Amino acid sequence: SKLLAAAENDVEKAEQGIIFIDEIDKIAKKKNTSQRDVSGESVQQGMLKLLEGSDVEVPVGANSKNAMVPLTTVNTKNILFICGGAFPDLEGIIKERLTKQSSIGFGADLKDKYDHDKTILKKVTTEDLRNFGMIPEFLGRLPIIFTLQGMNEHMLIKILKEPKNAILKQYQKLLALDEVNLLFDDGALEAIARKAMKKDTGARALRAIIEEFMLDIMYEIPKDDSIGQVTITREYIEGTGGPLIMLRGQDVARIQ
Secondary structure, eight states, rough: OOOHHHTTHHHHHTTEEEEEEGGGGGGGSSSSSSSSTTTTTHHHHHHHHHHOOOOOOOSSSSSSTTTTTEEEEEEEEEEEEEEEEOOHHHHHHHHHHHSSSSSSSOOOOTTTTTTTOOOOGGGGGGHHHHHHHOOOOHHTTOOOOOOOOOOOHHHHHHHHSSSOOHHHHHHHHHTTTTEEEEEEEEHHHHHHHHHHHHHTTTEEEEEEEEEEEEEEEEHHHGGGGEEEEEOHHHHEEEEEEEEEEETTTOOEOOOO
């Protein structure tokens, strides 16, 4: 229904659209559970029809079917479905398969050979995804499997600076309400990105790190009307110094 809305209720346009389904790993078959697997295999079975291409009744102008909403029929045969997910623990399944191939003798792989392999996900096969809990019919309808690389420091710095609502711009806007100019020097951005890399939670780590350093500044700076500019430095992020404060009379002070 969202695709139809994006195509301005033009069925022909919607039938050639792209649908991206995130968190696809959450519908994996649960392993060794005695309870009914409501969210797993049956959901995959239900999606087979959509992926294969069939006529689906879609509500027009609403997200749920009810008696008042008119329905239209959309054929999903030419819709491109892209499914993505984090697939936690998939690395373990790949490692197991790779080390099992030759576990004894001269050709044997060491058990810890792949422990620090950053590109281990590239070695994924459909067999690994099947072991993860995706059913074979579902995998058969998604023929291309592709892995994305983890982010490096350079990418994290771009995320900090470049998006339209980048987190640095948000803070600059907040301080601008108090007529304070907020700057981040390049060294500070590198230090923030390095800390985020250590946390290993992707771009989400950036906000947590910046919140921690900006907390004092957000509370203290607006109290002092004489402060005109604050520059966040590498030393402040690394804990060896303070930010640079410029008073409205243009002289620079460094606070500890």
